[in-house]
Amino acid sequence: MTAADMTAATQANDDWHTIELRIPFASAKHAMIAKQTIEVDSELQPKAVKRNLDVDDRYLVATFKTMTVRLARLTANSFLENVDLVVRTLGEFGEEADKRP
Numbered sequence: 674m675t676a677a678d679m680t681a682a683t684q685a686n687d688d689w690h691t692i693e694l695r696i697p698f699a700s701a702k703h704a705m706i707a708k709q710t711i712e713v714d715s716e717l718q719p720k721a722v723k724r725n726l727d728v729d730d731r732y733l734v735a736t737f738k739t740m741t742v743r744l745a746r747l748t749a750n751s752f753l754e755n756v757d758l759v760v761r762t763l764g765e766f767g768e769e770a771d772k773r774p
Contacts, residue, residue, distance in 0.1 A: 688740070689723075689738045689739060689740060690738070690739050690740075690741070690742055690744075690745045691736065691737070691738050692735075692736070692737045692739075692745050692748070692749055693734065693735070693736045693737075694734070694735045694736075694737075694749065694752065694753075695729075695732045695733075695734050696732060696733040696734075696735070696756055697731060697732055698731050698732070698733060698760075698763075699731070699763075699767070700731055701728060701730055701731045703731070703763050703767065704728045704730075704731050704732060704733045705728050706759070706763065707733045707756065707759045707760075707763075708726045708727070708728050708733055710755075710759050711726060711733075711752070711755050711756070711759065712726050714755075716748075718744070721739060721740045721741075721744055722737060722738070722739050722740075722744055722748050723737065723738040723739075724736070724737055724748075724752075725737075733756070735752055737749065737752070
């Protein structure tokens, strides 16, 4: 990679839009279950959306970098729909998840 390419890549990264969402869960275990469930699905546009999922105590932390504001909105909305499904599933079956080692 030449110096010009590195400068262009740095400038391109500066133009990306970053969103960080911190979703609280009842426990760190539930946050980890949510992370493992959601991270199985890759982004539909990997060149336009970069996703990083992490667990911080009982929080699921999602960081998205997108090329456009529209993609940021769509990505956040889709992620929150997935989180909603996981939360409802944990509400139904969470006690069984807590009983497992």
